[in-house]
Amino acid sequence: MLRLLSRTLFCMLFVIVCGPLFAADWQAGFSKTVITPKKPVWLSGYGHRDHPAEGKVHDLYAKAAAFQSPDGTRFVLVTTDLGSMSPEIYNHVLEQAKAQWQLGRESLVINASHTHCAPEICAERKVFHRLPDQAEADLVDYIDTQLKPKLVQIVGEALGALQPAHLSVSQSAAYFGKSRRFPTEDGNIVNDRYDAGITDNTVPVLRVTGPKGKLRGVLFGYPCHNTTLAFYQFCGDYAGFAQYDIEEQHPDAVAMFVMGCGGDQNPYPRHGANGLNYAKQHGRELADAVLTSLKGPQLAITGDLKVAATDVTLELEPLPPLDELRKQAEGGEESIYSRKANYLLNQLKTNGKVELTQNCPLNVAKFGNELLFIFVSGETVLDYARLSQFQFGGQMVWVAGYNNDVFAYLPSQRILIEGGYEGRTGIVHQLTPTPFLPNVEEIVMGGIRQLVEQVSAPAKTSP
Numbered sequence: 035m036l037r038l039l040s041r042t043l044f045c046m047l048f049v050i051v052c053g054p055l056f057a058a059d060w061q062a063g064f065s066k067t068v069i070t071p072k073k074p075v076w077l078s079g080y081g082h083r084d085h086p087a088e089g090k091v092h093d094l095y096a097k098a099a100a101f102q103s104p105d106g107t108r109f110v111l112v113t114t115d116l117g118s119m120s121p122e123i124y125n126h127v128l129e130q131a132k133a134q135w136q137l138g139r140e141s142l143v144i145n146a147s148h149t150h151c152a153p154e155i156c157a158e159r160k161v162f163h164r165l166p167d168q169a170e171a172d173l174v175d176y177i178d179t180q181l182k183p184k185l186v187q188i189v190g191e192a193l194g195a196l197q198p199a200h201l202s203v204s205q206s207a208a209y210f211g212k213s214r215r216f217p218t219e220d221g222n223i224v225n226d227r228y229d230a231g232i233t234d235n236t237v238p239v240l241r242v243t244g245p246k247g248k249l250r251g252v253l254f255g256y257p258c259h260n261t262t263l264a265f266y267q268f269c270g271d272y273a274g275f276a277q278y279d280i281e282e283q284h285p286d287a288v289a290m291f292v293m294g295c296g297g298d299q300n301p302y303p304r305h306g307a308n309g310l311n312y313a314k315q316h317g318r319e320l321a322d323a324v325l326t327s328l329k330g331p332q333l334a335i336t337g338d339l340k341v342a343a344t345d346v347t348l349e350l351e352p353l354p355p356l357d358e359l360r361k362q363a364e365g366g367e368e369s370i371y372s373r374k375a376n377y378l379l380n381q382l383k384t385n386g387k388v389e390l391t392q393n394c395p396l397n398v399a400k401f402g403n404e405l406l407f408i409f410v411s412g413e414t415v416l417d418y419a420r421l422s423q424f425q426f427g428g429q430m431v432w433v434a435g436y437n438n439d440v441f442a443y444l445p446s447q448r449i450l451i452e453g454g455y456e457g458r459t460g461i462v463h464q465l466t467p468t469p470f471l472p473n474v475e476e477i478v479m480g481g482i483r484q485l486v487e488q489v490s491a492p493a494k495t496s497p
């Protein structure tokens with residue numbers, strides 16, 4: 035009896051002593067800042083826009099989560115209520131983060147929520163959106179004097195806020211995201227709701243609490259275009275509303291939306307006179323899913339953090355014959371095909387050739403043995419999440435799209451074969467010269483596999 039009592043006392047002591055120590059193994063820090071432009075600048079996404087923003091529904095945010103595991107490995111994820119992310123902006127933030135906090139490329143990811151009601155910061159806007167000079171000047175001013183410094187600032191603040199934390203993952207579901215690849219009777223794929231199409235309702239959730247269990251931050255994902263809205267007001271769309279709703283319930287915590295592989299998924303219903311109500315409704319559904327998940331069973335993150343990054347080079351189809359390009363180029367400024375043809379012909383004239391490749395940055399962060407977080411660039415389609423989940427099972431595999439460089443739609447082999455907007459026709463709006471070759475999926479998955487192997491390798495022990 036005495037022995038049992040002493041054993042119980044020992045166990046209690048062990049829990050008291052080791053409980054807080056265990057919690058202190060990982061550290062996390064959060065920061066957020068408003069990035070709503072001070073001026074009513076041009077809005078993102080839709081090519082048919084013809085004037086700048088007219089006001090705002092709510093403020094747009096950039097948020098940063100910094101993580102550090104017991105061995106000192108760090109990873110910072112920045113999420114933004116923005117339509118896109120360009121290499122110019124990402125590289126600026128990385129350079130500053132390297133210089134000030136010794137953060138490497140493998141430790142920094144910037145994710146765009148792909149709201150179409152944010153400033154148009156994408157690299158292709160200069161060529162494909164017919165922006166008046168003043169509108170372009172206002173955007174450059176916004177990017178250089180507001181956005182870039184704020185992104186750098188929150189990375190520093192999140193690292194500065196690192197404190198002992200307990201991390202755990204869970205999953206929930208939301209159902210407003212659906213396939214938008216509708217197969218017509220004549221064998222084409224058009225951009226419309228297709229309930230029978232391939233979709234994914236999963237909402238992955240990473241919960242971060244302090245040692246005493248208080249919620250400090252939550253990261254949640256959903257693979258769906260953040261495009262319920264198509265008007266002229268700044269708004270984070272469904273993802274913005276979801277973040278606001280969660281933070282209303284947890285005012286001391288930072289809620290961060292991580293865009294998933296939603297390149298071929300849309301929120302339904304959407305657009306029209308009721309668009310704003312739909313966005314609020316979808317946001318509420320997503321927030322409820324996250325709030326439910328926060329209270330449910332959790333899988334604690336216990337091991338170390340491992341990070342890796344690489345750039346893979348994607349190959350593109352040959353250019354159309356010169357005669358065809360020249361003919362397209364005569365279509366006038368109104369025609370997007372003509373603008374693309376002129377862009378390509380100008381490159382030929384200036385450089386003597388068009389580079390038929392596309393750089394594709396990839397990141398992987400492994401949180402213990404419990405969470406494998408994969409970050410793909412481009413407008414990543416859902417197949418990349420599914421392929422990764424099939425290949426790297428045994429733990430939570432969370433795949434985010436729209437990271438670091440949102441260059442164009444990143445189709446899978448299936449989508450390339452099927453055709454449609456994400457596979458082929460959408461490329462006319464992008465700086466990427468021509469559609470991808472069928473080996474695109476093999477190259478992207480090869481890059482991801484290499485990174486997963488790198489972060490999964492057992493730690494080297496000294497002899």
Ligand SMILES: [Zn+2]
Pocket residue numbers: 148259413
């Ligand atoms: Zn899109």
